[in-house]
Amino acid sequence: MNYIWELIIEAERKGIRREHIQFSPAEYFSPYMELSMESLNPRTLEQRIEINPYYRFHELLGDLFDPNMAEDFELRHTLFDIVIHFLGELDLNSGLTKRDFYIRFVTRDLDEGAYGPSIQQRFEGLCKREKEVIAENLLKLHETGEAVYCLTRAARSLFPGVIVCSREDKDELLFFMNRKETEEHRMKLELLKELFAPLWCDIVVFWNGCVGMIGEEQTMVMGDTVLY
Incomplete structure (x- = not known):
């Protein structure tokens, strides 16, 4: 330095x-x-x-x-x-761009409770990088309206290795977390669901196992696959 x-x-x-x-x-x-x-x-x-x-x-x-x-x-x-x-x-x-300032404004709104007290409480528990990830994707949601895309993008940033899939026969998203369920992880995921998940979409979360999917080697491990 x-x-x-x-x-x-x-x-x-x-x-x-x-x-x-x-x-x-x-x-x-x-x-x-x-x-x-x-x-x-x-x-x-x-x-x-x-x-x-x-x-x-x-x-x-x-x-x-x-x-x-x-x-x-x-x-x-x-x-x-x-x-x-x-x-x-x-x-x-x-060195900040106009978009960087917009992200800071969204972060400030989240910190100050503009999106509600429950979101504010969960948001306070995040580190600076995680707050920026949430704010950036929330800004993109306001710009594009693509809630599922922004939800998936934010989840992959906060939970590296997570697999998100959609079911064609149901309005449902499957989250394969590839990590143990903890209070901290559950809090972050609830924050993402509250901010980004569409009202018509159900979210099913698998913490310690996943449904086997052809083409996804991480989900095809013998002994770790669950029935759904």
Whole structure:
């Protein structure tokens, strides 16, 4: 890692909130690096990070940390932390497209309960990547109206290896989960069903076994096939 935005993204992946990170100007640093860290690929992230203020922001921060200035040390360091947080937000947003913003708006609506309290409660239990998967497919549902496609697409993202099939003789979808049933897995699947499943469609879920289907080798395992 070398840039502020890389650090913020990695912190979010590790469950560290942005406001818990404190940025301070580095006393010793490389002129070719923005982050002043002992390791470029740290296994853990400290919540106090030293920054080379001259790497990209000399014009903005150069006078603030003139080595000949000794007054208002605490104030200048507090201001530095605030400014770097703001610049980090600009970094994160600089590469976003219009669709990325739409996905963020949908995520915010889900977080704030715009789709109902039960969905809000289940949505809160997801990680950032899973929330983005849900929001992206919900946006696609609003655009296309293809509920079954969006349901299947979201399920395959949240449950890698899942097999989704439809029965021609019934308005029914079969989900072969290829994993054990847990409270977390059941919660995610209920969220998908509540958001995407059409009213006319019944969903049958197989957790520990599946119906054998010719052409799907995963479903043709002796001893794991069930009758339906």
